Amino acid sequence: MRSLVVPLRRLVFAFVFPLLVASVPAANVTVFAAASLSEALSEIAPSYTKATGDSLRFNFGASGALARQIREGAPADVIFSADELRVDQLEKAGLLAPGTRRTILANQLVLVVVADGGASVPTLGDLAKADVKRLAIGEPATVPVGTYTKEHLQKLGLWAQVSAKCVPLDNVRAVLAAVEAGNADAGFVYRTDALVSKEARIAVEVPVAEGPKITYQAAVLRDAKEPGAAAKFVAFLGAAEAQEVFAKYGFLPAP
Numbered sequence: 410m411r412s413l414v415v416p417l418r419r420l421v422f423a424f425v426f427p428l429l430v431a432s433v434p435a436a437n438v439t440v441f442a443a444a445s446l447s448e449a450l451s452e453i454a455p456s457y458t459k460a461t462g463d464s465l466r467f468n469f470g471a472s473g474a475l476a477r478q479i480r481e482g483a484p485a486d487v488i489f490s491a492d493e494l495r496v497d498q499l500e501k502a503g504l505l506a507p508g509t510r511r512t513i514l515a516n517q518l519v520l521v522v523v524a525d526g527g528a529s530v531p532t533l534g535d536l537a538k539a540d541v542k543r544l545a546i547g548e549p550a551t552v553p554v555g556t557y558t559k560e561h562l563q564k565l566g567l568w569a570q571v572s573a574k575c576v577p578l579d580n581v582r583a584v585l586a587a588v589e590a591g592n593a594d595a596g597f598v599y600r601t602d603a604l605v606s607k608e609a610r611i612a613v614e615v616p617v618a619e620g621p622k623i624t625y626q627a628a629v630l631r632d633a634k635e636p637g638a639a640a641k642f643v644a645f646l647g648a649a650e651a652q653e654v655f656a657k658y659g660f661l662p663a664p
Contacts, residue, residue: 435461435462435463435638436462436463436464436635436637436638437463437464437466437635438463438464438465438466438486438487438635438638438639438642439466439468439484439485439486439487439634440465440466440467440468440485440486440487440489440642441467441468441470441475441478441479441483441485441487441488441489442467442468442469442475442487442488442489443469443470443471443472443475443489443490443491443553443581443625444469444470444471444580444581444582445491445516445554445581445582445599445601445602446469446489446491446625447467447469447582448605448658449601449654449655449657449658449660450465450467450489451467452654453651453654454467456650457642457645461638461641463635463638463641463642465642468483468485470579470580471547471548471551471552471553471579471580471581472490472491472492472495472552472553473495473548473550473551473552473553474551474552474579474580475488475490475495476488476490476495476496476498476499477551479499479504479630480498480499480502480504484632484634485630485633486629486630486633486634486635486636486638486639486642487627487628487629487630487633487639487642487643488505488627488628488630489513489625489626489627489646490553490625490626490627491516491553491554491581491599491623491625492553492556492557492623492624492625492626493512493624493626494553494556495553496510496626496628499628499630500628503631504630504631504632505628505629505630505631506628506629506630506631506633506636506639506640509628509629509639509640509643510626510627510628511626511627511628511643511644511646511647512624512625512626512663512664513625513626513627513646513647513655513663514624514625514655514660514661514662514663515617515622515623515624515625515660515661515662515663515664516599516600516601516623516624516625516660516661517599517600517614517615517617517620517623517661518554518557518558518561518597518598518599518600518615518620518621518623519597519598519599519600519603519611519612519613519614519615520533520536520595520596520597520611520612520613520615521585521588521595521596521597521598521602521603521606521609521610521611521612522588522594522595522609522610522612523588523589523591523608523609523610524606524607524608524609524610525608527594527595527609527610527612528540528541528594528595528612530594530595530612530613531612531613532613533562533565533567533613533615534565534567536567536570536571536574536595537567537570537571540594541571541574541594541595542574542594543574543576543592543593543594544571544574544575544576544593544594544595544596544597545575545576545578545583545584545587545588545592545593545595545596545597546558546559546575546576546577546578546584546596546597547577547578547579547580547581547583547584547597548577548578548579549577552577552578552579552580552581553581553623554581554584554597554598554599555577555578555597557597557620557621557623558597560621561615561620561621576592576593581598581599581602582602584596584597584598584602585598585602585603585606585609588608588609589606589608589609595612596609599623600614600659601658601659601660604658604659605658617661622664624663624664625660625663627643627646628643629643647663
């Protein structure tokens with residue numbers, strides 16, 4: 410009887426073990442992504458997991474803050490930044506996997522006011538008027554939308570006139586929230602952020618050809634725990650399926 414039990418156990422193990430392995434997700438990919446990407450990436454994640462078996466875990470925030478976290482040793486597989494500067498910094502520090510950096514998207518800078526009875530700001534020059542007392546912007550030193558805002562206002566010769574009114578905030582969604590709540594008369598955000606808001610409206614669109622070059626870049630990190638899966642996800646971001654989702658939320662194709 411004993412001689413029959415052992416082969417039977419081996420047979421059960423040989424059958425069940427492959428099923429257990431197949432049921433385990435291929436990888437868990439941690440993505441540090443700009444706050445403005447939250448809706449689009451949250452929509453992409455379920456279909457990506459269904460198609461690949463890989464699960465995606467997101468840490469959304471200001472790109473400068475995310476880059477700082479990575480430099481300080483925070484575990485991440487992919488950085489998806491709202492500007493090139495922060496990716497440059499990581500690359501110079503030797504923190505990117507060579508050859509994995511890609512430009513994925515573009516965006517547009519806009520000025521928003523509260524939708525119901527908001528300030529009248531038909532042109533950016535009107536920001537210097539007394540009617541606008543508080544102007545919400547991203548912190549220029551760490552938040553890409555703030556960097557773009559300051560650079561564009563300097564280009565127009567307006568920064569010196571409005572800088573005292575500026576309220577620097579931690580990320581682009583904090584800027585949008587300040588305008589929506591009436592804590593700022595106006596604020597600079599990306600066009601994609603304005604499109605998902607029901608409480609704010611676009612007062613001025615900065616023409617793409619005249620405004621700052623706003624591009625989103627993604628790369629695999631040197632110390633990624635899942636480098637193969639991370640590279641696969643970065644490649645997917647440029648594929649047609651992902652680009653359709655990004656376009657739905659108002660992002661522009663990479664130049």
